[in-house]
Amino acid sequence: LPGTSVTIDGTTLGATTDGNGDYAITGLKPGNYSVTAKFLGYIAFTKTITVGNSVTTADFTLKPQNTSLNEVVVVGYGTQRKKDLTGSVVSISAKDFNQGPITTPEALISGKVSGVQITSNSGAPGAGSTIRIRGGASISASNDPLIVIDNVPVSNSGIAGIDNALATINPNDIESFNILKDASATAIYGSRASNGVIIITTKKGKSGKFAVDFSTLNSLSKIVKEAPVLTAAEFRDVTSSAQAGLTTAQKGLVGTSNTDWQSLIYHTAFSTDNNINFSGGIKGLPYRLSIGYLDQDGILKTDNLKRTTVALNLNHDFLHQSLKIDFNVKGTYTDRKFANQGAIGAAVGFDPTQPVYSGNSNYGGYFEWLDASGNGNPSTLAPRNPLGLLNQYNSNGYTKRTLGSLTLNYTFPFLKELQANATFGGDITDGMGNTYIPPTAASNFNQTYKGSYSQYFSENYTYTNDYYLKYTKDFKSIKSHLDVQAGYSYQYFHFYTKPENTYAADKTNVTSAAAVSFPGQYYIESPFGRVNFTYDDKYLLTATIRDDRSSRFSELRRNGYFPSLALAWRLKEEPFFKAMSSLSDLKLRVGYGITGQQDIGPLFPYLAVYDPSNSSAGYQFGSAFTNTLRADAYNTLIKWEQTATSNIGFDYGFLNGRINGSIDYYYKKTKDLLFDTPVPDGTNLTNHVYANIGNLHSRGIDLNINVNAISTKDISWNIGYNVSFNRITVDNISATKDPNQSIATGGIPGGVGNTIQLLKAGYTPYQFYVYQQVYGKSGMPLEGVYVDRNGDGSSLNDKYLYKHPNPTVFMGFNSNLAYKKWNLGFTMRANLDNYVYNAVQASNGAYAGLKFQGYLNNLPNSILKTNFSQYQLYSDYYVENASFLRMDNANLSYNFGKVAGLRSLRVTANVQNVFVITNYTGLDPEVSSGIDNNIYPRPRVYSLGVNASF
């Protein structure tokens, strides 16, 4: 068993076992010793050894304690045994991660944790995910959970040059995720904890023999499905039909080619992910060094991500184990070639009867629609050739990230109950890149200086210092155990974006002046404390408090206190339950806490500032131009959002833990919700200001169950299932508590400034605000005929709130079956009652798309059913039930064990995105915003991997 501590009782001598479970203690005089072997989660074992003059061997066989209960769980600023937890905390370690070609960390746990919804934003390489823990607690402010990587809370702000900041972390370096869900667990993170906290811990070095592990995973990605549009033949039929009513001129535009634009822009993409890591101890100093290299092509042609990661961990115990040092540093370099994603929408809408190439050399040889005036230039309003968009676009992003932390933990030799802990962390990211569009490209052809060249550079950094003292003491006489912890945390954030002009392709002539920007900075400093008290091993109490001070608020409102209290009762220890032999664990947890949200959009909404214009927003006085200074709106009274969460839950285990899980009910109420809200006109320096005006509440149930169905020598079968119910309701979004206040949101294509969703008191956020479609006898929608809901004789003012994108139920299911050296696993997820507005069909689905002068648009095949002549953007016909069941991953592996001089060899085969079952008619039902507008398709990925240890 690696990592077991073996100590000689009564001395300070000892050792830790290496990767093979071996250990050695030297310097002992001959004699009898009492030797103890300890490992968390196992029953400590002591035996008496007689040591002679030669090497004496003492083998220990440790028996596991009651399954998982003794697992150590990482909580804020420290660790706790799982059995001592009072809050809702879920720990997922590497052995339970999702398998397969996973390039960004959060995908490792997608579908694994009840109450945690992870939706990948697109199928692009390195694309991020929308992570929602219990649905989020905010509206305007961020709903992203706080992510802490090796004790460093990382900023939510993105990095230029890559889709997603988390994609700079190599998933292969991650040891565990600990997800803190309720306020009693998160309140120690105070003003950033309302949306839950995800603590990511990376792999550490272990002392022992030098070991090398190598893994390679090679994948092919293929498009699963194209957006349903008319084929060239169908398009010809439609354009010649009487229903479409095309003019002769428009009919004359129909071409003779048969082009499937979507199949032209996608390809089968190859990617390879290779990792090698070295571990061992140099003179007893355990280390782990890993190097990873990912080269991933997107299924959209020209899309690519290359990522090189290096991670180093050093840890050691000094001064007879009283000083522990843990040092982590991760360096990442990414080289991202961005494809022009505008090609996706263009391919959906481009006329399939036109050829790819025009036969002449204009516009790079690509066929383009020309201006109706006949001047020979590309039309301004027509879509561009999808393949031309891809190939006449060169955009590269480069990011560098260094994320590191040093943790020192000192146990006072004269007072073993007292520990001092200090963490110093830093996170520096640089993102830069450029985009070049050649002068021949149709997109920028109509200007004097053709083409386009732009570049960008931005740098964010944060550093953090945490200090705490922890006192731990058993009071055996009163059957009590006490943990007291007090600390102080300081974190500083800095953001800088370099102002850059946009140039013509010649890189000299400026076509757009740089924006004005100021480097932003703020800090959060916070004393915090925690008390854990256990009585009789049955009754547990945890209380925490954090006093956050964020410089994003005025001195009047800077302080925020975030307390929490939780109680747990280990019912299993009561005689009544103790007698039930099949019940191996039962614990009741009750918690309450207040958390905050300070990630509110603008950096300093309280500050009265004057904002300068850039050089293209000036004004002419006489013959001279002057740049301007604008007085910005401000609100000195702005403060934290506050969320009060109550949680009640049970942890249970049967049959010695072979069946275990938990069930939690929660109720969250957010007050002082920050809204960028309309102000009474004329009172502030614009028509809106950030103010604490709203309230919302959410409630739900998280349930999970893990079953070790079969456990024999040859076969083991583990099944996990989780289900979450969540409902969010807006209570108020108006400063005057007016229930009629509504905020339009959810922009859709088909016209500028059009929105489809509404925020309104009494409703779930982001419900669709639409007309109720009337259907004809054939079951088809009648164009422009909507239900007159208010009975005023017209349907003009009859939009209603209908459905929402949030699933009210979502679940995950995973299974892992091992037979001898074979392993077969899969994970599935399902969302129920989530609705999606099919913007692809709504904004293209009318014959009006064939009536723009000088060009034709392709139409979605729904036109064959609807026969709409004008766009019906607000019809609830386009709000579709997007409930789905998706198999995220299926994998099969064979472990050869020790072969050919290798310590181990494992071969795996994987399929990702195996199938989706849904009634949704668009490309993919999983759209976190609820508005399906030409999403980058999530591919199906087939991969083959080899893991070898030397």
Added chain:
Amino acid sequence: CKKNLTPEGQLTTASVYKDFNNYKPVLAKLYTAFALSGQQGPAGNPDVAGIDEGFSNYLRELFNMQELTTDEAQIVWNDGTVHNLHDMTWNSQNEFIRAMYDRIFYEIALDNEFIRQTTDAQLSKNGITGNNLVLAKQYRAEARFLRALAYYHAIDLYGSVPFVTENDEVGVFFPKQKSRAELFAYVESELKAIDGDLGNPRFEYGRADKAAAWTLLAKLYLNAQVYTGTGHYTEAVTYASKVIAAGYTLEPNFKNLFLADNNTSNEIIFPIESDGTHTQGYGGMTYLIHASVGGKMDPAAFGINGGWAGLRTTPQYVSLFSDVTGNTDKRALFFTDGQNLDINDEYTFTDGYAIQKFRNVTSAGVKGSDATGNFPDTDFPMFRLADVYLIYAEAVLRGGAGGDPATALSYVNKVRTRAYAGSTAGNITQGELTLPFMLNERGRELLFEMQRRTDLIRFGKFTGDSYLWQWKGGVKGGTSVSSNLNIMPIPSTDIINNPTLVQNPGYK
């Protein structure tokens, strides 16, 4: 910890007025707020929210209110509730009506802030003395003019609105409504009060001067009957006369008034500027020029990279001209090739004659300064001499004292002679100078110059059925609409946010 961290290098309100070099940039913002949508040209750092930034521009919304609601303009696009404007089916939730209202109050709030920070006491506290002090007072008077202009638009469009001045602090409170007549009296008194501090007519292009204030007074008085129930035509004559005497002359070639070098014209009294390099935005003139171009119109002839195929006019407007070719009356700037006279389909650009009035080319035919062809150099002539001539004539016809019919006729004929390229063939007789003629003449002269709605209301033709144009009331042939539409609704957002407000009649 009490340490305040602020964005490095950014000016705070506390520091900005200590340095006189900042005064002119702040003043320039008060002007720019009519012309642009934010601090980053062309877009990216908007002034107001709740609507697409390009839509949020003052001038663009003023066009939408004053022109899309009338016989002069109809738009093709499917943007939000824009069709409700021409269909006259708007309500208090119309985002364009809200954007105009928000823009008016944005302008007023910025003006108030500058006036508040430049009181005599503040100037003295900040150590502004000597010539700087004289200039600061002139700037302050210009801010008061711009605020009066914004309130004038509020009176004209919304009637009774909340009232805020420099005496209200920045924050969140519930300003009280003033009646249309009270606001009229306030704007009148403000414009008179600043007369001494404003610069003389034409002292510097782009700046508000005494003549700008007189023109605004003349327009206010001309419409006083509508705003207050009492006519003030004598004062309209008085102030129009002051402007006419101030040294402006008609631009000899009508077309040149709307070109990229119109800043050199001696006719423009007060412009809202646009510049292809330094004053870029998607509202205002960018919208007006691009949206007018479509169909077979060659974008290059308009100095732009492409048309947006949006705006056309109704056949009722076209009928104001006996010759639509522009060969006789040069103001008939229609584009008819490939366009139908009738608007059978509201969503088709080729239905309805297009308008080729504003262009981003100079009088010498040179394209404007923006190499991308997006942003024009063409300024918008908010006030110009021909308008003042017509105000004079109409005020005299309506009984204003201090002027005479013969002078009125001579002014009208000056405008018509210019329209007929120097020929007197289009001149009219004293007998032909009637009020109905004035409405039509203003239509011909001021097409797309954001006067039409106000003019139709003053002549009682905007609502009801005495004048129908295609798609008025949402039907092709046009239909009668309720007279409450003469005043726009106060946007529902402000009704909700300011519970002291009372909605205009006929709206919820």
